[in-house]
Amino acid sequence: MKAHDGIYLDGAWRPATGPDTIEVVNPVDEQVIGRVPAGTAEDVDAAVRAARAALPAWAATAPAQRAARLAALRDALAARQDEIAETVTAELGAPAKLAQAVHAALPITVAGSYAELAATYAFEEKVGNSTVHHEPIGVVGAITPWNYPLHQIVAKVAPALAAGCTVVLKPAEDTPLVAQLFAEAAHEAGVPAGVFNLVTGLGPVAGQALAEHLDVDLVSFTGSTAVGRQIGATAGAAVKKVALELGGKSANVILPSADLAKAVNVGVANVMSNSGQTCSAWTRMLVHREQYEEAVGIAATAVAKYGDRIGPVVSAKQRARVRSYIEKGVAEGARLVAGGPESPRERGYFVSPTVFADVTPDMTIAQEEIFGPVLTILSYEDEEDALRIANGTVYGLAGAVWAGDEEEAVAFARRMDTGQVDINGGRFNPLAPFGGYKQSGVGRELGTHGLAEYLQTKSLQF
Ligand code: NAP
């Protein structure tokens, strides 16, 4: 794993202004695998200046030219697919198969989708006696988390570049190495100097400096609701646009007519994937009272198969957080049917795949985002009760509905206060808008909706 000891600024790797570094730790064995600069406010300022200076020329390029750079970026990422997967395995702890199939493959797909969209999007439209131009919003400050480290970078940087914006990225401190690989790919793809800049660093230092910078036009943030709220307030005070992808506590609603075994098994797999560190995970399973014990049994059997196969969580801090939630679940009276707070291994940040039954909607583990391999199973009386429970959190990011026929599931899904719902196990669609209702966020990522976030309109009347 090669770590750059500089920040990527104005088209080159340059030394950071301060002496501080961040140690990157492998969560499987707790070994330090690299060091990257802890950027300062001065580094962020230099990066924003570079992005500002590069903006006029990049914003003026023909969309086809930006599409060509994005296609080259997709190819540069594809050429590094193995290295990306190995890097995500090393710094996040993702099992090799997941790292290849999701962490490395998905960003290539998304970069490719924006190469296409840049070439085909209607950046100009006629409305009566007006011509409406969709123009880049300007300099983008992107702040990303560690759970899908490259996907979250590409889901911001690719549409920003497609729109004609320039970018300063502050990636998560726990996963900076894959961000450096991304910068290498952008460089190789011929993205002009200053159009993309990378400042590694700590959230409250480099992240905050970027969010507060007066010369940033749009802050796009993915992470916790606590930090998102702060970034939203700062941006609001400066009258700048903000996009927030925050937490979730999504419901997996299994209606009585559904294939119960399939719905429970897919639901367990959904929560255990990426060691539960997925903001859109269906962490609350809702089962009809009469099928409840059967569902709990199926879930217990399903989760036993995971045993050692899931990876660790990202850090000691995250492990402590997840374990304290498991302890809270026990203390509040939920029934532990698998897993528990004890570490399954001596070394590494592992958490046992955990399932709670007899969870009531008001319990902490049914309300707050745990971000670990922990499934809660709740029972409902009838459809209205299921809907009340499903909608009964501050979040609204994702969800699932299972029913004997699709129409029944769709009717229920239409009443859910949430941004994405998978019907009878529907597949993830990298072109569908992704984002939250309620406190799960503001704005949408992916596809045309994700591109529109980085554009503003100018109307010319004739
Ligand atoms: P976080 O603290 O919100 O971090 C997200 C990003 O924001 C990171 O790059 C972080 O830097 C940065 N940041 C932190 N404080 C900041 C500040 N004051 N100003 C500007 N940027 C700041 O989230 P986390 O620590 O990675 O995870 C905590 C919890 O957030 C998780 O347990 C989970 O509940 C939630 N989460 C949600 C998502 C999602 O996709 N919706 C993703 C990840 C986490 P550092 O890396 O240096 O902290």
Ligand code: MG
């Ligand atoms: Mg943090």
